[in-house]
Amino acid sequence: MTESPDPVIELRDVHKSFGDMEVLKGIDLAVSRGEVVVIIGPSGGGKSTLLRCVNLLDPVTAGQVFLEGEDITRPGVDLNRIRRRIGMVFQQFNLFPHLTVLDNLTLAPRKLLGVERGEAERLARDLLARVGLTDKVGAHPRRLSGGQQQRVAIARALMMSPHVMLFDEVTSALDPELVSEVLDVMRDLARSGMTMLCVTHEMGFARELGDRLVFIDGGVIAEQGRPADVLDDPQQARTRQFLRKVLR
Amino acid sequence: MPIWVTPVARYMARGLATTAGLAGVSIAVSVMLGIVLGALLVLPSRAVRLLVRWYVEIWRGLPIIVTLFFIFFVLPIIGLTFGTFVAAATGLCLWGSANVAEVVRGAAQSVSRGQADAATALGLPWAGRMRYVILPQAARRALPPLVGLVVNLTQQTSLATVIGVLDVLQASQRSIERLTLSSGATHAAPILGAVLVVYFVICLPLTLLSRRLERSL
Secondary structure: OOOOOOOOEEEEEEEEOOOOEEEEEEEEEEOOOOOEEEEEEEOOHHHOOOHHHHHHOOOOEEEEEOOOOOEEEOOOOOOHHOOOOOOEEEEOOOOOOOOOOOHHHHHHHHHHHOHHHHHHHHHHHHHHHOOOOOHHHOOHHHHOHHHHHHHHHHHHHHOOOOOOOEEOOOOOOHHHHHHHHHHHHOOOOOOHHOEEEOOOOHHHHHHHHOOOOEEEOOOOOEEEHHHHHHHHHHOOOOHHHHHHHHOO | OOOOOOHHHHHHHHHHHHHHHHHHHHHHHHHHHHHHHHOOOOOOOHHHHHHHHHHHHHHHOOOOHHHHHHHHHHHHHHHOOHOOOOOOOHHHHHHHHHHHHHHHHHHHHOOHHHHHHHHHHEEEEEEHHHHHHHHHHHHHHHHHHHHHHHHHHHHHHHHHHHHHHOOOOHHHHHHHHHHHHHHHOOHHHHHHHHHHHHHHHHHHHHHHHHHHHHHHH
């Protein structure tokens, strides 16, 4: 499964420790172009850390991370340049509260890519229309619901035209009735062919849109396969145990 | 109006201008330098942080008057001689910038880690993260304590009088002495009363502003 024809992301024997605690204990994972990989597992198992190691928000302790064939863990890599190709959406949205929705979207393209304001704002309006928030262009984040904030956060990440998107439990902080509007945007994105790596507890989403389901426990990939296979017929005892708890 | 009032008032107005100049220079330099130093205090580089930390702890830890004496009386021994105004401004700027740096550092660190994460994930380098994301948010939180520091710096300018700067306090002292020698009456009460009013009038609105900013956060 880790052998894929055109991996956008490839992790080779990635280890990550915080002090004495080893959170990732050798992860091998390749994500092909256009593939949607869903990561599930018990909390504290290393799911979020794994995502943060992909764009090196958390530098890896050992092992390598490749983005489109380039080793981005080797010394001397311009990480900030690399990160433009990797979009990331967070559990807590992390919109910039001092900026309007429009400025949240246009900040990075304007300052990093030198896109002119008018051009950036046109692109931003297009993306806000795509996530259904045309009317919130001038609003500040605190005026938006959690679901709206998260959709803005997705649009903000898309502004940089990333080659892969990382979603870190993006619906976990939302009120239940707001989850679907965010999942709708992710569904639209998955169908458009975006390469996606999603940590989630939404098993329905995993089953519907995931090309592959990866179960992480204790810092290793305990099991992976087609979502329906893993969800309906888990091979490992600990996968069964975990699924029994979350699907109950 | 008694005959001594006009010349004394004129003399003290000159002193007040010096006080204002000293406060203005100290505040401007302290705030600008302090913001840069505060930003450096949250830099990933440990060596830079350590260096700035030393600067901050030294100048924050010394009483301003000790720093002033040092600059004015000790540095000339190694050939560094300053005028009274420059010496006073330098001492106040060292103290002020160190304190502003601490305020800015605290405010920057109070901005949630998620903000830095989001900016980093977008590809913003350190300087961009600070300039567009962290510092604008930190500024709001830093504003009330900064106004407090501005008040404090304004009050501390009166220490300059001990190395002979002709500020409003020094002007009042000299006026009192002259009047005592020439007429036998000190007129200390009205003159020092005027000084008191001057400081009060400058600092009270700022103190009130600081309190209001704190509430509006």
